[in-house]
Amino acid sequence: MNKRSLKREEKQTILLFLSLPLLLLLIFGLLPIATLIYNSFTDWDGLSVEKNVIGFKNYLTIWQDPVYFQAFTTNLFYLGSGLLQIVIALVLAILLSTKTYGKNIFKAVIVFPIMISGVATSLIFRLFFEPDGSFDQLLHFLHLSKFIRFWLGDPAVANYTLAFISLWRHLGTSFLLYFAAIQGLPQVYQQAASLEGANLWQQTRYIILPNIRTVLKLNFILLTIGAVSAFEIPLIMTNGANGTATFLVQTMKVAFDQKLVGLGSSLAVLMSLIIIALSLIQQRFQKEDN
């Protein structure tokens, strides 16, 4: 690299070009984060002009009351659905990158849910899962009537239902990532392999998987973050009732329903720290891989 010091003019040009994005980053990126961290050390209620700094009291409260971390057990359902999502998306992406009949229709069907807003999704699924709704009709049709439950009401199944909706909604994202990566592979590899007589499984195992490793890793990180921060589906569908409150839903309730913004901020800070820690651990593992 050329280490000669930059001319004054060049420096100015760089500064000029950087100033606007930097300003935006400061105002909309860093300032809110700093405020959040500051709030987490106060007893602010979200409205009052008064904000008292109370040190680590919020964090102590969280530490002493196990209730707050129990919410993470709900997040496990989303972790499970996330793992399924990775596998299903991968299988679909591999199948659809070969010569398949009706390829474009399938692709559209898989990607379509990403484009529907979260609120619309919940409305659709509330209708879908209501008693005698479409899903129950389907079960009747398949002579599975005895399995019918209140899919969103019954605490024993509500989390599975919600995790399924999450899977349906986010499958397209993973699929797109895999599909793009597979499309990016040089065709000659697979052509050569099939000339040698490798079947689809062997091609997948020895050509596709090793070559899309980066995307796989990326997906794992996204999955963990997604599972830890699962939020809108439980919030809109069940308001976190019936044991469906994930950590973030709980955070929001503490901050805005209970009006304990200070405590809510500390929960948010803790969650961010957990996500950072998880990503770091993953990166460490993956480095060892290489």
Place this chain on the structure above:
Amino acid sequence: MKKIYLGLAVTAATFFLAACGSTNKEAAKQNDKVSGELTVVTNRTDADKLYAQMEKDFKKKYPEITAIKWESAGTDYDQYIANRMNTKDYGDVVFVPFSMAGKPQDYSKYFEALGTTKAMEKDYLDVTEADYDGKVYGLPTVLNSLGLVYNEAVFKKAGIDKLPQSTEELIADAKIIKEKTGAIAFYTNYQRLAVWAGALSSYGGENFKKEMVTNKSAFKKGQPMRAVMDMIYELAKAGLIEKDPVTLETQQAQQQLADGKIAMLMSGSQDVAPIQKLSKDTINIMPFPHLLAGKTSLALGAPSVIGINKNSNNKVAAKAFLDFFIDPASGHAKDMGGMTPVKAKLDASEQKAIKENNVILTAPATDPAIEAKYSAIANEVGVGRLTDVLQKTVNIALYPDQNESYQEYVASLEKKWEAAAKAHE
């Protein structure tokens, strides 16, 4: 390079001019005539037609008004306006967020005082929606009564001719309705259970907050929150509510009430007219089934409160507009299916209803110290909004083997309340 400097200069100039603009605005003098432009911030996004008509009528009354700018936020208005109130720019006339009731001492920092409580009480109903220290900072835009909206035909078919006056009677009636008509007796409105907060004063009297704070107890049998919880629990346990509360939406439920498939639901009088439109039966509203001093109560409350921004520089016009807005002539009260808070403008039937019933305000005047303590305790226990507790109550009733028992739940809430009340002594 020159071009870059030129660009920089232009940018700087823009910023400078913008800055000038805002200082100019702030320095503008108070307008002491009813003229100029007004900005009105409301929580209704569905009232464009009504607002347009209001604007026309108001301009007719005060020709010097040049324009009214309507700004509104539909979902979560309280959060929206609370964020905006961190600046000085939140309209001239503005709907006061209810969440501020927890910190009434802050009203004076954001809103212009409209008068003393004593003086205003003579002319207006329910002046204590937004008050502090003997001063009123907001007036109800309209008064709605709260109660159980019901389908008279279903009650007639079940042979019930007397409205229930206690929880036991309500449950007995609900059972008869289920048996004889097959209708769902009671719709819980699971997603919007928070509205029950307005019913508490009908169950515990206007002083219930003081009692709950000073006695350090809130969930013993008969106390207002417990009474509401008990009622919903019994109804849910006896299978008198909708099949799956989580999935039945309000809109659908109102249609079903109109069709006689649901017998009653808890709501405000503003919902009676729209449901009536859907129905061939008579839709009516009854008071909560609970007697206070031997009479059922007419629970009056405001769905929204209107005030004036302290930083407005067109306060005279804003006051004129506020008076106009709450007057029946503006058409707002009628549109909301309620009555005007202006005493002199009440019609005969409204005056009669007020005379004959126990008028109970859903947001009664409360000593600010008590109010603050009450919200602090309630928030700590997690019952500041009733949604979560009541949803849990429904869940316990419907799925007893997958939850703690109702008694345990109530006891744990009572314990939390006691502890929080001690901490806030």
